[in-house]
Amino acid sequence: MPFDIYDFSSFTGWIDASLRAAMSPFWTIFTEFVLLGVAFLAFYAVVGLLLVYAERRVCAFMQCRVGPNRVGPWGLFQTVADLIKLLFKELIHIKKADKILFNLAPFIVIIASFFALAAIPFAKGLHAVDLNIGLFYVMAVSSVGVVGILxxxxxxxxxxxxxxxxxxxxxxxxxELSVGLSLLVIVVLAGTLQLSEIVELQRDGWFLFKGHLPAVIAFIIFLIASTAEINRGPFDLAEAESELTAGFHTEYSGIKFAFFFLAEYMNMFIVASIAATVFLGGWMPLHIGSWDGFNHIMDYIPPFVWYAGKTAVIIYIIMLFKWTFPRLRIDQLLTLEWKYLLPINLFNILLMAFLVLMGWHF
Amino acid sequence: MLFSYIKGIFKGVGTLFTGMGVTTSYFFRPWTKVTQKYPENRKELKMVEAFKGEVTMPHNANNEHSCTGCGICEINCPNGSIELVTMFLVNEDGKKKKAIDKHIYHLGMCSMCGLCVKTCPSNALAFGNEFEHAVFDRTKLTKVLNKEGSTLKKGVE
Amino acid sequence: MTNEELRKKISEIVPQAVIEEQQYLTVSVEPKYFMTLMPKLKSDSDLALDYMFNVSGVDYGDALGVSYFLTSTKYGHTILVKQKTSDRTKPELETVCHIWKTAEFHEREIFDLYGITFKNHPDMRRIFLEDDWNGHPLRKDYVDEVNMILR
Amino acid sequence: MSENQIVTPPKDIDLDYQDYVINMGPQHPSTHGVMRFLLTLKGETVDNVQPHCGYIHRGIEKMTERLTYPQIVHLTDRLDYLSAHINNEAVCLCVENALQIEVPERVKYIRTIIDELNRIASHQLWWAAFGMDMGALTTFFYGLRDREYILDIFEETTGGRLIQSYNTPGGLMNDLHKDFQTKVKKFIKDFRKVLPEYDRLLTGNVIFTERSKGIGYISKEDAISYGVTGPSGRGSGFACDVRKIAPYSAYDKVQFKEALYTEGDTFARYKVRMDEMWESMNIIEQLIDNIPQGDYAAKMKAVIKLPVGEYYQRVEAARGEFGVHIISDGNKNPYRLKLRSPNFSNLSAINAMAKGHKIADLVAISGSLDLVIPDLDR
Incomplete structure (x- = not known):
């Protein structure tokens, strides 16, 4: 089995080839879909649980606490225990609730985050679908989640x-506007929407450094706007536990609540992945111009480690936001978007277009 | 106008970074943690001497206490959490003398005001340091403070 | 203002007021003179008793009364104004909540616990107890066999 | 409530279909206890706030009519549990003044020091909870972490952490612990370093200032009229510090500034409390080395009977002016004991403050008033 941690395309290609040898094309594709589905479900659950654990540990460390430490070594199984508890909890039915929509909503939220997961390149060749409009697709499907929340x-x-x-x-x-426009800045620089190509283009330097000031501004705006888009503090107005007790999921219990909970963390993961892919080079190791020796050493670290590391850093920053800042008020939230982020963003795109036209980028 | 707009942005972002600096500095200083792991540290956990955990009646090695059964603690208790059951003992001179049969203490009704301990004329009561009082049955919170077969200390009137 | 000056000033406004010197200068007025006295206490520039720091309802046994503690943030003098009503079945007194807004809640509390209705009060409801509570607990003749254990 | 009874809705709430009436509480994360606000909303804007209290009404005033004066003291702990010692002191001072007993100097000093420690502890908890109301969750742990040191000092001397029952008419229950002075000095030294960190984390934060400045404005006249006292009143420029107006215990022997702000908004109330923590530390530092030797209690009779009359004592609790009004008929029980709780008057102003603001602002306003519900309900 040709297993190469530096390039997964040989591995996935080998699976495809061996399946095609064994059965008809239809059943091959069917089996591949099932395999992919199972893999993503498992990945979703594991990453969700890990992120919940990580969040609890990170916030505990910031608050001079220890965090979960009772279940399993260093409390690692705490979130698993919590999940089991949530599975066994009663699903409370609200008397005058709209039953169909009430039951449908958590699934919409969770499916939206599943969709987005499909387009993310985790490592070289480890990619569910490599759409040529990958970035556009991710932005489009991640906004389906709002329907579920509403x-x-x-x-x-x-x-x-x-x-x-x-x-x-x-x-x-x-x-959504700011997220889209800040990503558009990089699209202007890269000239493509395909995520795998965006990563390839960062072989000799990440876009964050290649794009001068506009890229840095776009990165900061993306972090702020995406934190708001996934409903996390300081923009967690939809939940706002000190004002609205739990906001939109007040009436949910048991596994339906767990769906919302998991979806929130998965959305955080997706946003961090996009930021890592678009601005920090995804799975591409840190390469600096013509320092061949340095670049060579960096290449020895496997791509998925790079990818996970970059994502973790961004997740940490998003967590830092939540555990440091007070919550914004609804009118301030909209003021921030329409009076600050949007004008800066529009100006930023102009600046980037000007830079690209003049050829002043690396 | 534009200048103050940009200045406002930079100033605001600056304050945000100061705030994040505080939390991050704690994140990277794990020795600042203050959590006490309670059931594990039971052995080292020492309550201070003055801690008001429950009302106790100290007995000496000969199983003697100094409660004369005067009832002052019962009168002074604001919640009625002390009840005295007294009896009359006949001493050597043939005189009848009041003594306690049972000094009943309802921990569930006690609010730790300390009046019984303070007003006791013979210092028979004291605060104990026990704090793990949780029980499944409320009747277990009613305690008899004098031990079985205990007698009055010599010389206490 | 010293107590003598206060005494003089208040007797000018309401000559029928009974004024004693206790911890604070205590002014007892009949309910019918009450509303002539109270607005003056705040509006008079020499008195300027603008801060009402306490309102206590009292059950005197034969009568129900209200004590108002007033102080001046400008001059620092303090007086205590009392009024009583001997009607225990349907006691009614005048409200002062349009003069000192803090009286609004305090009078609701007194209505709740003593049953004194304040005329012209904008929102005369119980504040602590439920709306269907029987009796007024702080009255001396209040009985509750279930919850009050007498020793 | 029986079935045939029809509950009439409060007059000023129009149950028109356009009104969005919503219950905030009795169990709500930011009402700090069982308090119910009946909000009438227009969109997100608060049109009317109706506080409904009484969920922890225990009838303490009625209970005191059957208790002796030393027994009453422990009940006042249960009012404003965050300034328990100050409440104790109010009752004790009232009884001592009625009996005209001069308590030893040592008692006055110790009471003042513990008052101020209690005030710092209370403001720390307020800071922690206020940050959390605003959504900054980390403040809660920092505030409580530092408060723990004060509670340890209390525990060592008084035997209680939150509820101390350390006062008794005539003096104190027991003498100071031998480490008290060194520990207090160490705490002040440490806390002077920690307070600037509070400022870095929250006070300067642009989101926090945006959310608190100009919110919940109340003018000085209104503050006086509503009886809004304590830090909430001083945020509006109402110089209502009883420690200055009518000094008790050892407050006439110390120099301190009364923190006064004239903005009258949530941020001013916040700043008053932050300044008060500094001032409290100054007061403690002036007293801690000069505690005179002597008895820790004056000689009192076994049964305390107040002479016939009315007595009133004002003290400055952490949330405002706390008052005890005792009417005595010469018995060992008070004929009537009224407790003037600061929160009750502060709460009465909430409708005037919150009108026209958003729901999130109402949370900030009620946080800046620092409501303690058991004190309010009594």
Whole structure:
């Protein structure tokens, strides 16, 4: 079995070839879909649980605490135990809730995050679908999640939920703009929407460094706007536990609540992945111009380690936001978007286009 | 106008970074943790001497206490958490003397005000340091403070 | 202002007021003179008793009364104004909550616990107890066999 | 409530379909206890706030009518549990003044020091909870971490952490612990380093200042009229510090500044409390080395009976002016004991403060008033 940790395409190609040898093309594709589905489900669960654990540990360390430390070594199985608890909890049915929408909402939220996961390149060759409009696709499907949140708030027939849902509707739709425009800055620089190609283009330096000031501004705006888009503190107005108790998921319990919970962490992971891919070179090792010796040493670190490391750093920054800042008010949130991020962003695109036209980038 | 707009942005972002600096500095200084791991540190955990955990009646090695059964603690208790069951003993001179049969203490009703300990004329009561009082049955919170077969200390009137 | 000056000033406004010197200068007025006295206490520039720091309801046994503690943030003098009503079944007194806004909550509390209704109060409801509570607990003749254990 | 009874809605709430009436509480993360606000909303904007209290009404005023004066003291702990020692002191001072007993100097000094420590501890908890109301979750742990040192000092001397019952009419329950002075000095030295960190984390933060400046404005006149006292009143420029107006214990022997701000908004109330922590440390430093030797309690009779009359004592609790009004008929029990709780008057101003602001601002305003519900309900 040709297993190469530096290039997974040989491995995936080998699976494809051996399957094609064994069965008809239709069944090959069918089996591949099933395999992929199972792999993603497992990945989703593991990463979700790990992120919950990581968040609890990180915030504990920031707050002079220890964090989970009872279940398993260093409390590693705490989140697993929590998940089991959530699985066994009663699913409370709300009397006057819209039953169909109420049950549908958590699935919409979780499916949206599944969709986005498909286009992310985890390592060289480790890629579910390599769409030529990858970036566009990710942005499009990740905004489906807001439908789930709105439905959850609306169908619970609870006043707190409704306020939370309306807040998140206003918030996500406005911040979608900034996320899109800040990514557009890099698209202008790269000239492609295909994620694998964006990564390839960063072989001799990450876009964060290649794109001068506009790329740095775009990176900061992307971090802020994406934190808002995934409903995390200081932009967690949709949940705002000190104001709305739990916002849109007030009435959910058991595994349906766990879906929302997992989706929140997966969205954080997806956003961090996109940021790592677009701005920090994805799985591409750190290469500096013509320092061949240095570049060679960096190549020895496997790509998925690079990818995981970059994602972890961005996740840490997003967590740092949540555990440091007070929450914004709804009007300030919209002011930040429409009066600060959007004008800066538009100006930033112009600047980047000018840079690209003049050829002043690396 | 534009200048103050840009200045405002930089100033705001600066304050945000100062805030993040505080949390990050704690993140990288794990020795600043203050958590006490309670059931594990039971052995080292020492309550201070003055800690008001429960009302106790100290007995000496001969199983003697100094409670004369005067009832002052019972009168002074604001919650009625002390009840005295007294009896009359006949001493050597043939005189009848009041003594306690049972000094009943309802821990569940006690609010640790300390009046019984403070007002006791013979210093028979004291605060104990026990703090793990959780029980499954409320009746277990009713305690008899004098031990079985205990007697009054010599010389205490 | 010293107590003598205060005494003089208040007797000018309401000559029928009974004024004693206790910890604070205590002014007892009949309910019918109450509303002539109270607005003056705040509006008079020499008195300027603008801060009401306490309102206590009292059950005197034969009468129900309210004590208002007033102080001046400008001059620092303090007086205590008292009024009583001997009607225990349907006691009614005048409100001062449009003069000192803090009285709004304090009078609701007194209504709740003593049953004194304050006329012209904008929101005369119980504040602590449930709306269907029977009786007024701080009255001396209040009985509750279930929850009050007498020793 | 029986079935045939029809509950009439409060008059000023229009149950028109356009009004969005929502219950904030009795169990809500940011009401700091069982407190219910009935909000009438117009969109996100608060149109009317109706506080409904009484969920922890225990009838302490009625209970005191059957207890003797030393027994009453422990009940006042349960009012404002965050300034328990100050409440104790109010009752004790009232009884001592009525009996005209001069307590030893040592008692006055110790009471003042513990008052101020209690005030710092209370403000630390307020800072922690206020940050959390705003959504900054880390402040909660920093505040509580530093408060723990004060509670340890309390525990060593008084035997209680939160609820101390350290006062008794005539003096104190027991003498100071031998390490008290060194520990307090060490705490002040450490805390002077920690307070600037609080500022870095929250005070300067642009999100925090944006959310607190100009929110919940109340003018000085309104503050006086509503009886908003303590740090909340001083944020509006109302010089209501009882420690200055009518000094008690050893407050006439110390120099300190009364923190006054005139903005009258949430941020001003926040700044007053932050300044008060510095001032409290100054007061303690002036007293801690000069505690005179002597008895820790004056000689009192076994049964305390107050002479017939009315007595009132004002003290400055951590949240404002706390008052005890005792009417005595010469018995060992008070005929009537009224407790003037600062939170009750502070709460009455919340509708005036919150009108026209957002829900998130209401949370910030009620956080800046620092409500303690058991004190409010009594």
């Amino acid at each position: 439905l959850a708030g609306w169908s619970s027939n609870s006043k707190y939920s409704l306020i939370g849902a309306m807040r998140s509707g206003a918030q996500i739709i406005s911040y």
